[in-house]
Amino acid sequence: SQQGEEDPQALSIQEGENATMNCSYKTSINNLQWYRQNSGRGLVHLILIRSNEREKHSGRLRVTLDTSKKSSSLLITASRAADTASDFCAANSGGYQKVTFGIGTKLQVIP
Amino acid sequence: DAGVIQSPRHEVTEMGQEVTLRCKPISGHNSLFWYRQTMMRGLELLIYFNNNVPIDDSGMPEDRFSAKMPNASFSTLKIQPSEPRDSAVYFCASNALWASGEQFFGPGTRLTVL
Secondary structure, eight states: OOSOEEEOSEEEEETTSOEEEEEEOSSOOSEEEEEEEOTTSOEEEEEEEETTOSEEEETTEEEEEETTTTEEEEEEOSOOGGGOEEEEEEEEOSSSSOEEEOOOEEEEEEO | OOOOEEEOSEEEEOTTOOEEEEEEOOTTOOEEEEEEEETTTEEEEEEEEETTEEEEOTTOOSTTEEEEEEETTEEEEEESSOOGGGOEEEEEEEEOTTSOSOOEEOOOEEEEEO
């Protein structure tokens, strides 16, 4: 079963708008990661937040983590057409680097 | 570094045939992961290795699937015999156990079993 579940499953916005996607997970984690997949390609790591962090920024990305609610959100500011992709959250738990991926949010940014 | 390399990029085969997918992880990485992605089931972890040793193969769907990592720079995922429901994109990823946790993905192998 999926550890992470993203919400919404699909999102369509105009270029320049902000996009927010949420992720819920089930078990205690070491960290929560976000990945991006462009159509037909492998996943690319976007950002990682550790279980003892509450918020992290990287460029136009802002991720938050609420361990009490077992949830995370990814905010993409000033979206661009190039952000059109599927974004996945991935929860890392246990002693190794294994992560469990959610089903993803398909983001469409309309120019 | 060339990144994670997978071959072939596309494979079309007939039901019952043996399929072998190959992966070369990034040099210096000591963890390797095989994933399968389908529309129905999303991205599933099949098996992962640490220092060439299989750590967790609970995601391997059936005995028809097997994976090996004979050395730090090469891994294979074999399906024998293949079935149409094995059609999917198979990804290999690697990372360094001592690093932050970011996984580096290969471009994937798109497998079609007729």
